[in-house]
Amino acid sequence: MTNSKIAELFIVEAEELITELEGGLISLEENPDNAEQINTIFRAAHTIKGSAGISGFPEVVNFAHILENVLEQVRNGTSPANPRLIGSCLKAVDILKTMLSLIQQRLPIVKIDGYNEVVAGLKKLIIVPSGSPGAVTAAQSTKNNAGSTAQRRVYQIVFKLDKYAFFTGQDPAMLIAELADIGKQLQVTADIGTLPAFDALAPTELYISYRILLETTAPMASIENVFLFVEDTAKIDIADITAHYRDGANLLDADKKIGEMLIEAGHLEPQALADALAAQSPVGEILVGQGKTSKKAVEDALARQKNAREVQSRSSIRVDTEKLDRLVNLVGELVTGVAQVTQLTHTYFAEKFGTSENDEMVSVVEFLDQVSRDLQEQVMVVRMVPVEATFTRFRRVVRDLAEELGKEVHLEMSGIETELDKNVIEKLVDPLKHLIRNAIDHGIEAPEKRVAMGKPRAGTLHLTAKQREGNILIEVEDDGQGIHGDKIRSKAVQKGLIAADTPLAPKDVYALLFEPGFSTAEAVTDVSGRGVGMDVVRRNIEALRGTIEIISEKGLGTRFCIRLPLTLAIIEGMNVKVGKETLTIPLLSIIEQMRPGPADLKTIEGKGELISVRGEVLPLIRLHQLFQFDAAQTNPCDALVIIMECDGGKYGLMVDDVLGQQQAVIKSLDKNFTHVDGVSGATILGDGSVSLILDPHRIEQMATRINTGASA
Amino acid sequence: MNLQYTGRDNDDAELSLEGDQFVTFSLATEEYGVSILLVQEIIGYRTLTQIPGVPSFVKGMLNLRGAVVPVIDLRVRFGMTQREYDKFTVIVIVVVQGRTMGIIVDGVSDVVSFEASQVQPTPPVAAAVRTDYISGMGQKDDKFVILLDVDKMLSLEELEILSTVN
Numbered sequence: 001m002t003n004s005k006i007a008e009l010f011i012v013e014a015e016e017l018i019t020e021l022e023g024g025l026i027s028l029e030e031n032p033d034n035a036e037q038i039n040t041i042f043r044a045a046h047t048i049k050g051s052a053g054i055s056g057f058p059e060v061v062n063f064a065h066i067l068e069n070v071l072e073q074v075r076n077g078t079s080p081a082n083p084r085l086i087g088s089c090l091k092a093v094d095i096l097k098t099m100l101s102l103i104q105q106r107l108p109i110v111k112i113d114g115y116n117e118v119v120a121g122l123k124k125l126i127i128v129p130s131g132s133p134g135a136v137t138a139a140q141s142t143k144n145n146a147g148s149t150a151q152r153r154v155y156q157i158v159f160k161l162d163k164y165a166f167f168t169g170q171d172p173a174m175l176i177a178e179l180a181d182i183g184k185q186l187q188v189t190a191d192i193g194t195l196p197a198f199d200a201l202a203p204t205e206l207y208i209s210y211r212i213l214l215e216t217t218a219p220m221a222s223i224e225n226v227f228l229f230v231e232d233t234a235k236i237d238i239a240d241i242t243a244h245y246r247d248g249a250n251l252l253d254a255d256k257k258i259g260e261m262l263i264e265a266g267h268l269e270p271q272a273l274a275d276a277l278a279a280q281s282p283v284g285e286i287l288v289g290q291g292k293t294s295k296k297a298v299e300d301a302l303a304r305q306k307n308a309r310e311v312q313s314r315s316s317i318r319v320d321t322e323k324l325d326r327l328v329n330l331v332g333e334l335v336t337g338v339a340q341v342t343q344l345t346h347t348y349f350a351e352k353f354g355t356s357e358n359d360e361m362v363s364v365v366e367f368l369d370q371v372s373r374d375l376q377e378q379v380m381v382v383r384m385v386p387v388e389a390t391f392t393r394f395r396r397v398v399r400d401l402a403e404e405l406g407k408e409v410h411l412e413m414s415g416i417e418t419e420l421d422k423n424v425i426e427k428l429v430d431p432l433k434h435l436i437r438n439a440i441d442h443g444i445e446a447p448e449k450r451v452a453m454g455k456p457r458a459g460t461l462h463l464t465a466k467q468r469e470g471n472i473l474i475e476v477e478d479d480g481q482g483i484h485g486d487k488i489r490s491k492a493v494q495k496g497l498i499a500a501d502t503p504l505a506p507k508d509v510y511a512l513l514f515e516p517g518f519s520t521a522e523a524v525t526d527v528s529g530r531g532v533g534m535d536v537v538r539r540n541i542e543a544l545r546g547t548i549e550i551i552s553e554k555g556l557g558t559r560f561c562i563r564l565p566l567t568l569a570i571i572e573g574m575n576v577k578v579g580k581e582t583l584t585i586p587l588l589s590i591i592e593q594m595r596p597g598p599a600d601l602k603t604i605e606g607k608g609e610l611i612s613v614r615g616e617v618l619p620l621i622r623l624h625q626l627f628q629f630d631a632a633q634t635n636p637c638d639a640l641v642i643i644m645e646c647d648g649g650k651y652g653l654m655v656d657d658v659l660g661q662q663q664a665v666i667k668s669l670d671k672n673f674t675h676v677d678g679v680s681g682a683t684i685l686g687d688g689s690v691s692l693i694l695d696p697h698r699i700e701q702m703a704t705r706i707n708t709g710a711s712a
Numbered sequence: 713m714n715l716q717y718t719g720r721d722n723d724d725a726e727l728s729l730e731g732d733q734f735v736t737f738s739l740a741t742e743e744y745g746v747s748i749l750l751v752q753e754i755i756g757y758r759t760l761t762q763i764p765g766v767p768s769f770v771k772g773m774l775n776l777r778g779a780v781v782p783v784i785d786l787r788v789r790f791g792m793t794q795r796e797y798d799k800f801t802v803i804v805i806v807v808v809q810g811r812t813m814g815i816i817v818d819g820v821s822d823v824v825s826f827e828a829s830q831v832q833p834t835p836p837v838a839a840a841v842r843t844d845y846i847s848g849m850g851q852k853d854d855k856f857v858i859l860l861d862v863d864k865m866l867s868l869e870e871l872e873i874l875s876t877v878n
Contacts, residue, residue, distance in 0.1 A: 333778035581762050627764030672811045673773075673782040677765050682773060682780040690761040690773040690780050 003056070004106075010055035011104055012318065017044045017051075018100070022093050023392040025086050026399055032081040042071045043228065048096065050229040054169040059109040060099050063119070067092045070125045076221070078127055088121040090396070152215055153242040154186065155223055160209030162233035170230050172210055178226045183216020209235075321422060324383055331372075331379045332570070332665035336684045338372045341365055343686050384419035387465045387474070390429060391416050394436055398461060401440045408447050408458035409440055418465035420472050424544055424564055428474070431537040435476040435560050436461065438534070443480030443558050453555070455479065468563075477559040483552040485509045510550035514538040542646075542697070545571065545588060573664040573683065573693065576642065576655040578623050579630040582691045583655075584664050584683055589696040591643045591650070593658060596636055608707035611636070611652040613643055620652045621703040626678065632656045646696040653699070662686070664693060678702050733825050734850065736857050737804065737817040740792050744817070745824065745850060745857040750806045754820055757801040771816060776805065783814035784866070808866045815862075824857060826850040831859065 024041040028034065045068045052060035070089065073079040091114070098112050157179065161170055179185060189211040196207065214223065220238060227236045288295050345365045353359075391413050402409040420428075444450075444459030451457055464475040485506055492498045492512045504512075516535040541548045546564035565571070565588075573584035594613065601620070602610045609620040620641065624631030633639035633656045641652040664683035669676055680695035734745035735754070760772030760783055769788035773780050783803055787794055800819035805812060831848040845865045850857040 329778075336778065627762075629762060629764065667778075667780045669773075669780060669782075672780065672813060673763075673770075676763055679764070682761075684775050684778060684780075688775055689759070690775045692761065692763065692773075 006055045007103055007106075010051050010057070011100055013051055014048055014060075014096070014100055017048050018093060018096055019389060019393060020044045021048075021096075022090065022396055025089050025093065026395045028081050029083060029086045029399075038071070038075050038081070042068070042075050045071050046225070046228050057099075057103060057109065060096070060103075063092070063095060063099070063115075066119060066122045066126075067096075070122050073125070073127060079125060085125055088118070088125060091118045092122060094118075152183075152217055153240055155214045155216065155220065156237075156239045156241045157212045157214060157223060158209065158235075158237045159227065159230075160191075160235045161206055161230055163205050163207070165206045165230070165233070166204055168233075170234075172206070172208070175226055175230070176210065176212065179212060179214055179223070182218045182222055182226070183214050186213040186215050188212050213241075319382075321383075324379075328379055328383060329665075331376045333684075335372050335376050336665060336686075338365075338369050339686055340688055342369045380421075381419075383421050383423075385422050385425060386417050386419050387425060388416040390425050390432075391463050391465070393429070394432065394463065397433055397436055398440065401437060405441060406446060407440060407444055409444055410458045410460045411463070412460060413463045415465040418467060418472065420465070420564070424472075427540060427544055428562075428564075431540045431562075432463075432474070432476065434533050434537050436463075439476060439478040439480065439558065439560075443478040443482075445481050472564045474562040474564065475559055476562075477557060479557040482554040482556055483510060483513070483550065483558055484554065485552075488512050506552075507549070510552060513550065514548070545586065571664050571666060571693070573662050574642075575659040575662055575685070575691065576623075576640075577632075577657040577659055578627070578655050579632055581629055582659065582685060582689070583623070584662070584691045584693045585642065585644070585653070586680075586693065586696065587661065589644050589646050591645050593640055593642045595639075596641055596652075598637055601636055608703070609636075611641060613652070616650070618643065618650050618652050619700075619703065619707075620654060621699060622654045623699075624654070624656075626699065626703060626706070644696050644700075646700065649700060651700055651703070653696075664691075666693060733823055734857065734859060735804065736821045736824050737802070738819050738821055739786055739790070739817055743821060743855065743857045744786075745826075745859045746804065746806065746815075746862050747859075748823060750808065750862050752805045752807050752812065755803050755805065755814075756799075757797045757803060757816065774803070774814060776812065776814075779812060781805065781812050781814050783816060785816045787816075787818075789865075806862055806866070808863055811866075813866055815866075824850065824852060824855075826852065826857075826859075 021041055021044040024037055024044065028037050028041065031037065045064055049061055049064035049068055052058075052064060067089065070079070070085065074081050074085065079085060095112055095115055095118050099109050102109050102112075159172075159175070161172055161175075162168075165171070176185070176188065191209045191211065192207070194207045194209070195201070201207075216223075220240060223238055224231075227234065227238075230236075288298055342365050345362055349359050349362060395411055398409055398411045439461055440459075444461070445453070445455075447457045450459065460479050462475070462477040464473075464477070466473050488509050489498075489504070489512075492509075492515070493500045497512060497515055498504070514534050514537070538548055541562055541564070544564055546562055549561045549563075550558065551561065552558040572587040574587050574590055576583050576585060596611055600612045602612070602617070604610055607619065609622070610617050611620040612618075620636065622631075622634075622636075623629070624634070631639075636654050639654050639656055640658055641654050642658070644651055644653050662683075662685070666681045666683060668681055669679065676692075678695055678698045679692045680698075681693045682690050683693055685691050733748040735748050735751045736743050736745045738744075755776075758774060760774050762772045763770060763782070769785050771783050771785045771788075773782055775781075785794070795818075797816070801816060802820050803814040803816055804820070805814050807813075830852055831850050833848050845861055846858055847861040848859045850859055
């Protein structure tokens, strides 16, 4: 593996761990006595240290070590998990993030802003009792031995690493060397019992297990720490045998089963023992036979055991998203290809025999069609990841922001198991962050104000994700002051966005918030109020082919509803004909289609053609003119007009004919060509030809530009 | 879909020991050559999907086993008179800087090897093509072939400059 590959792997792993660490710290702040949480955090910090060591980033190792020491104190109860400690640890997490980004950019890990302050802050938290070498050891010893730190104890350590341990950079020699640092190794035995015959031996695999007798003053916890990094995959057994250790013999051997001892010494194959043991009746049967327990109880216990083992063995692999994208594309091709075969088969049989019913060939092809669709669905599922990780990230944002603004905010999340396309999730982070900032800055009131209004001191911010009719719904809801509709109105009038007497539904008033340059904040804070942002939020969400809506109740709160498609790779499209060309319009943008009468059409100087739809006057865009295609129909009364809606604006789009609906696998034009204005991509039709997918928003802009240009 | 691996892998193409190999094709009265390493395949002319707002020499898009590939008419590109496409008209699919593109030519002639000594670096003045698109002039027996620098001719920068001019 090359260095850059190692670094890449490290980054991926460390990013996950840092997220875990950060999320854990924030939960710990809310719930300081959660021992499991403390362990998770500690393990994350420790694993970061370990991976950094293997990957060759000593700066990260050193830093993570300090953090780990602080966390160790929390774990063993020496330090309380108070806000000060968690604050320092969170700052340390920021430093780790900076380090990672430096590694990612292949820059040396130097000159990190605030590094020294953070290290000093952490070191201040480490309690070093006098007369002992390290805080960790001292704290542990105090607990174990009531003040006496000098007592030597003997531990027996038996460990067997995973067969593939070498691939993950683990090495038993390293662990043994680390143990040697802790104390005196009285005996180290390698068990070569499972070593296969020479011709079957794979040099990259690890077959050997080790048994070590260690004499040390250090507590058992420090021995456990040595193995912390491998404890998930390795079998480790550490026992304090001080009382049983005499003259180089472990007296416990006296009670050992003979089979175990033979295996330990390498004289017996475990398989042979297993075979021998299998010849005996299972212990459960014997117990039942002797009437010591009921058959049902044994069966229940066995079922529980089996279930636990299954859960334990469920594993996952990490896959490069690029590979997945390629797979998704290929499967998309397959589906299109099979659809073509299906269509051709139908046509062929219909022509030849007058019917395509009941033919074996047709049913085989249809079966293939079904299978390929199922395959596509499954591949799409692979790309789906739960929103949990993303939502959890926001806890830090909420915490920091609430602190900065002097507000009390309680973050609640629901539907975190809802799954969404990974690409969509990544592009959703920024818009969501912005909405959260807005909710805390503008929505939730200061604690005193809330109390005066009879609300609880702490505001509640609720993040929800759920699946609804093939869409994903994500909501950001606060119980703050709500949006002041009249304020928005007057501001919009003042900015010239609307006329003073324009009638607007509440929904449309809120939609003004998404206009560029719009901000109602009285004071521009660091957080929001600069008028950039909300329009960017909407643009980002529309780029994901989603919609955003605001629901607000004055004094009670505001809810932002984001509706997103399940995936980015496929859209529902409507195929239309213009001249000889077939074009695809995203179904999401289509409201209706109509054939206008002559009375519905008007032309206004400087505004171009207009079409009246039940009293509403909309611009009319002739697609063939815009794209300079030869059209079969040039009179709108003979052609069809599709009423489109995008970005809040509506217009009529004139086409020759509507062909029908199709699921379109989106292909980028940029890959082989360059960006084409008014077109968001291309797709392959059932007959194998290429169809361009229109970008409704750009088409509107292109038409506006042409019309205003013509009038100038 | 990534097409590079369904077709010939550029790096694996056999290198002739005698010199560089070129796919030659006819355009009006002249013979042109393109390095065989850049040519992925040659297909017959088929109906293309029109693209709006692009230079006139970009004739449209075609579906090449799931990939959307733009196609350029070399006659239009070189400012020659256009002619009706017939059964000899072919589309040469080339891969330029990782992008797959098609070139419409009058017909494919041959695959020719030129040794370095058979290539004159200085192109003649009278060619219909801009001299900076020509990498050399191949001569074998009494046959002359204009060797095109497709990399340069079809680079993204070139295409973008042309579309803004348009």
